Amino acid sequence: MSKEVLMYKNRRVVRQGDKIIYGNLNESHIAEIDIISKKQVGSTEVADKVDVTLMLNDMMLSRRKRTVKTSKKNGLFSAFDLASVWLERYCK
Secondary structure (H helix, E strand, C coil), X not given: CCCCCEEECCEEEEEECCEEEECXXXXXXXXXXXXXXXXXXXXXXXXXXXXXXXXXXXXXXXXXXXXXXXXXEECHHHHHHHHHHHHHHHCC
């Protein structure tokens, strides 16, 4: 079975449960999106409140030292939009 790689604006998207990692591992920064709450829209459950964190891509540092910026957003579209802008600015 082949696994399809999800991409958004030429960066990889990996989801495990309510945590999404957005960015390329060969760049200096990645974004972490945590789904805090969900709501029902019709018969589908969608993300409502999310935390967005811009982090240095250096696993040797503690999480606190890796964190560059954080923000709370309503919905995944707003979260990915913000994370995309941050990554464009910081990964030059």
